[in-house]
Amino acid sequence: MKTTDTSHIRNFSIIAHIDHGKSTISDRILELTHTVEERDLESQMLDSMDIERERGITIKSNAVRVTYTADDGQDYDFNLIDTPGHVDFTYEVSRSLAACEGAVLVVDATQGVEAQTVSNANLAMNADLDIVPAINKIDLPSAHPEEVKREIEEELAIPAEDSVLVSGKTGEGIHDLLEAIVYLVSPPSGDADAPLKALILDSYFDEYRGIIATVRVFDGQIRPGARLRMMALGDTFLCDGVGVKRPLETPVDVLGVGEVGYVVTGLKEPGLVKTGDTITEDERPCAEACPGYHEAKPMVFTGLFPIDNKQYENLRDALEKLHVNDPSLTWEPETSVALGFGFRVGFLGLLHMEVVKERLEREFSLDLIATSPSVNYHVYCTDGTMLQITSPQDLPDVTRIDHIEEPYLKAKVIVPPDFMGAVMQLVVDHRGETKDMVYLSERSVEMHFDIPLAELILDFFDQLKSRTKGYASLDYEFSDYRTSDLVRLDILLAGEEVDALSFIVHRDKAYDMARGLCDKLKEIIPQQLFEVPIQGAIGNKIISRSTVRARRKDVLAKCYGGDISRKRKLLEKQKEGKKRMKSIGRVEVPQEAFLAVLKVDDD
């Protein structure tokens, strides 16, 4: 085996619980290594999507190359991968870790170890990575780094003597962190003469150059002009260029062993490049592909419908293109009497759903309506068959149903002991069952419970945050399917059933939900020229009702005659408002009505 000198390469991910400061620390590293000059530095440099910057969260992992001149006088190439912290995107973290030898585990010095600190640390340990703990936000007066060190040792079983104290805000300690990375993270190894073996970490669609894949080279090398092959999918392509992100794309002559960079595939069809696949040489393929990734399974499903039905094909096209960048998305066509043609789309969670909807609207100029999120139910019929349904409309008639099973999660909350009672009550209110709890330290208890996924996606997290004054952190994973007494709640507007407003709910909660939803819809649906009764029904039985009173809406009344340009402006504004509405029968319904179920206070 020919070994190339990889002793000056370090590949690491930055992992942490949400908001502990990964992106801020990455910014400081870019600055200190002069990858980006101070005057060009925008905050959250690696969060390249507008949504990420606006919301201050990382959604996609991002790989960037920086060169660090260490205290030993040598230059080191760091491939740094910033990862998301939110539980919806855990799969992004494991994808990134597969490309690295090390992980910087950021822990907020004021918060200590939280739920995703534990799960991300476990992912890194299972991947056998060298872990560098970084205790962040030490500039804050409420920082208690010594206690956090103890938590890292006791709760995560990671030696804390290697911890580096840093402040992403002031830059203090970042130099020590870079030195720790040089000494604690192993350099990559591989065979430069072996056939190419490169793992696809991520990919995105470029209108002009086709699909661009981010890869980690394990063996061999990639040069422009080489004929390469996707091992799982079998397609071949001529490599159109390789490079690294600094953080802008910078072409290089070759990507060698241990390096992380991008490959321009020239492939134009979405679906030809798969994250987790291995790229090899066409003529001399490697013997074994990289282990690849577990497919991320969608947990939450919603209907996405274009407001203008002419945009249906554009929506399909957009989903295909977005899928290149977001392989966890699934979809199939769905038809609604109320909303026309659309798709039933599967997501990893509610945040993922919001992000995808927003990306479709922004990046592909679509106007969309999303319907209430649902989970995947197993419906056992009296004829012995089992149906998997993700849409309330597909629920068969009650006479055909023997029983229904719904997905349950194993969830974990880390919280100060004072809030234990509040969390237990919240779990009971959401049909959950507390299993056990472990004191991690005087400051924190880890509680384990089982809870239906359908309850968690409605409002559990918001309520958890508010009832624990923001102190609780939550992590969960799929557990199993369990039988539940579930019914479909239908909503009628002006006497007509609106299929897109139906949802599946536990029988014990149906009355409260129906009342809450009718009241919420009354607030959301604007007054029309006629009275609009809103009714909630199970089967033929009406169980709740509210009414939107009639009013003649005369927008011009405000103008007191006179000014024509003002009148025109008002009319245009009204037209704009209309675009965001959908006519259901005679009733104009705003988009947000279809997600009203998320806003119902059912307590």
Ligand SMILES: Nc1nc2c(ncn2[C@@H]2O[C@H](COP(=O)(O)OP(=O)(O)OP(=O)(O)O)[C@@H](O)[C@H]2O)c(=O)[nH]1
């Ligand atoms: N005082 C102080 N604030 C910090 C420090 N580092 C980060 N912050 C703040 O903490 C918040 C979260 O920081 P981010 O860097 O966005 O956190 P993150 O871990 O990347 O968050 P996600 O990507 O959403 O998981 C921001 O408001 C930062 O300004 C620090 O060292 N000191």
